[in-house]
Amino acid sequence: MTGQDTQYDxxxxxxxxxxxxxxxxxxxxxxxxxxxxxxxxxxxxRANALEAALAPEHIMGGGSAANTCVVAAQFGxxxxxxxxxxxxxxxxxxxxxxxxxxxxxxxxxxxTQVFDNLPTARCVVMVTPDGQRTMATYLGACxxxxxxxxxxxxxxxxxxxxLEGYLFDPPHAQEAFRRAAALAHKNGRQxxxxxxxxFCVGRHRDAFLxxxxxxxxxxxxxxxxxxxxxxxxxxxxxxRHTLQDxxxxxxxxxxxxSVVVHDGQLTTVAxxxxxxxxxxxxxxAYAAGFLAGLTSGRSLPECGRLASVxxxxxxxxxxxxxxxxLWEEMGF
Numbered sequence: 261m262t263g264q265d266t267q268y269d270x271x272x273x274x275x276x277x278x279x280x281x282x283x284x285x286x287x288x289x290x291x292x293x294x295x296x297x298x299x300x301x302x303x304x305x306r307a308n309a310l311e312a313a314l315a316p317e318h319i320m321g322g323g324s325a326a327n328t329c330v331v332a333a334q335f336g337x338x339x340x341x342x343x344x345x346x347x348x349x350x351x352x353x354x355x356x357x358x359x360x361x362x363x364x365x366x367x368x369x370x371x372t373q374v375f376d377n378l379p380t381a382r383c384v385v386m387v388t389p390d391g392q393r394t395m396a397t398y399l400g401a402c403x404x405x406x407x408x409x410x411x412x413x414x415x416x417x418x419x420x421x422x423l424e425g426y427l428f429d430p431p432h433a434q435e436a437f438r439r440a441a442a443l444a445h446k447n448g449r450q451x452x453x454x455x456x457x458x459f460c461v462g463r464h465r466d467a468f469l470x471x472x473x474x475x476x477x478x479x480x481x482x483x484x485x486x487x488x489x490x491x492x493x494x495x496x497x498x499x500r501h502t503l504q505d506x507x508x509x510x511x512x513x514x515x516x517x518s519v520v521v522h523d524g525q526l527t528t529v530a531x532x533x534x535x536x537x538x539x540x541x542x543x544x545a546y547a548a549g550f551l552a553g554l555t556s557g558r559s560l561p562e563c564g565r566l567a568s569v570x571x572x573x574x575x576x577x578x579x580x581x582x583x584x585x586l587w588e589e590m591g592f
Contacts, residue, residue, distance in 0.1 A: 266449075267417040268364070269337040269555035273410070273440055274325025274424030275402040276343030276367075277381040278350045282314035284386045289394055296388065299395040299457045301429060307398040310384045321357035322383055324456055325424035327541045331548030331570055333362040337555060340364040340414060346401040350380035367409060370401045378404065391536035391575065403430040407439040415443040419555050420478070422547070425456030425485075428464050434471075441475035450507075452478035454547055455485035462488055472505050478554075479509040480547045486511050499526055508560070510550050510567065512543060520564050529564030532572035545570040 289296055292310070302310070321330075326341055333339045341358055345351030347369045358365045370378065381400040387393050405427065415421060421444045427433045441451045453476045455461050461468055468489060472479055479502060481489065486498040486509075495513070499521055502509040508522035517531040549570030553563035 266419045267338065268340045268414075269419050270329065270332050270339045270422055270551050271414055271418035271420070272325035272329040272339070272341045272343075272422045272424070273436075274341075274343055274427050275323045275381055275397075275399065275405075276326060276341075276345045276351075276354055277323040277383045277397065277402065278354055279318070279320050279322030279383050279385050280311060280316045281318040281320075281385045281387065282316045284314060284388060286388050288313075289386065289388070292396075294386070294394050294396060295459075296394050297392050298459050299383075299397055299426065300459075302384075302396045302398050304379070304398050304400070307382060307384060307396065310386075310396055314384070314386065321354050321361075322385075322541075323354075323381075323424070324426055324454065324541075324544050325422055326354075326358060326363075327544035328422060328424075328454075328548040328551070329363045330358070330361040331545045331574070332552045335549065335552035335556075335566070335570075337548075337552040340366065340418065342367050342409060342411065342414065344370060344401045344405040344409060346370045346378055346380045348379050350382065351401070354380060366411065366414060370404055397426075399430060402427070404432075405430060405436060406432040407436045410436050410440045410443065412443055415440060415449065416447040418444075418449060420450045420452050420551055422452045422551065423454070423476075425454050425460055425468070428456075428460060428467065434464070434467055437471060438475065441471070445475075450477040451475055452480065452547070452551065454543065455479070455481040455489060456543075458484040458488040461485055465489065465491075469505075472502075476505075477507040478551075479506045480511075480543065480550070481509070482512045482543055483514070510546070510564065512546055512571070518546065518564055518568065520560050522560055527561055527564070529561065529568055532568045534572045534576045536575050541574045542571045545574040 381402045383397040490498040512518045546567040549567035553566040
């Protein structure tokens with residue numbers, strides 16, 4: 261699939277978040293009542309308390325779909341992003357970060373005459389010695405993303421609309437997702453969805469199932485997320501369900517690589533070996549490599565290989581943004 265008739269290959273829609281990364285021990289997570297490897301929604305007071313209790317090492321642009329957009333741009337994809345930030349310093353930095361990475365960001369900042377003056381969202385990312393990341397997220401301005409923020413001209417100009425599952429939590433987001441999907445299909449575009457987190461899936465399982473079955477062409481999920489969606493502990497059973505519900509799916513399994521489900525077939529893609537330092541953004545990078553390959557006409561196995569390379573680079577260092585030029589490394 262190529263985007264010769266569109267201005268953008270990928271349009272990401274998600275939570276616009278600043279990431280605050282800190283190393284910590286598993287005992288700290290237990291003390292804080294946080295489930296290792298999960299994403300927990302918190303209020304601004306708890307976000308401040310967590311930051312004060314940790315020693316943040318990196319502060320950078322984040323948000324799952326935004327990470328995907330940045331990595332896809334590294335592969336040479338033409339990328340844009342929709343998300344909600346406030347008119348504060350963090351919002352300005354988030355906006356500039358995307359633009360510096362070659363991602364168009366036409367979204368208007370929070371209208372303080374309509375909504376409370378909420379600050380730009382931030383996510384405290386706690387990385388334990390095993391490389392696993394646990395996230396505590398204050399959504400702030402993200403909760404004000406509405407269907408009106410889904411820009412029809414941007415949808416029509418993009419080959420694939422990539423929806424971030426984390427955005428399902430704010431009150432207006434599900435309606436915004438359905439609007440984006442309807443506009444995409446009206447314009448002959450494809451809709452991709454990342455399930456993002458098994459706890460997020462659990463909170464909105466019926467709505468996610470409806471979205472996957474009726475509005476999504478391409479599904480991204482890890483093993484825990486896809487099993488949560490179909491309420492099974494068996495990965496193969498969950499994978500078979502996706503054959504009925506989507507055009508195809510790309511399902512990651514950590515050290516076991518990934519499985520691409522399409523046209524009645526399950527194709528296993530080997531992982532790219534690396535030293536695991538921080539798993540933050542691994543799924544985001546995987547989706548980026550896959551979509552960049554797909555929109556440039558690669559075969560599905562090749563898309564899976566590019567996805568694995570991208571994920572491998574991301575988990576080899578702290579943070580969810582690439583340190584090396586993936587485009588040059590891959591000869592893309």
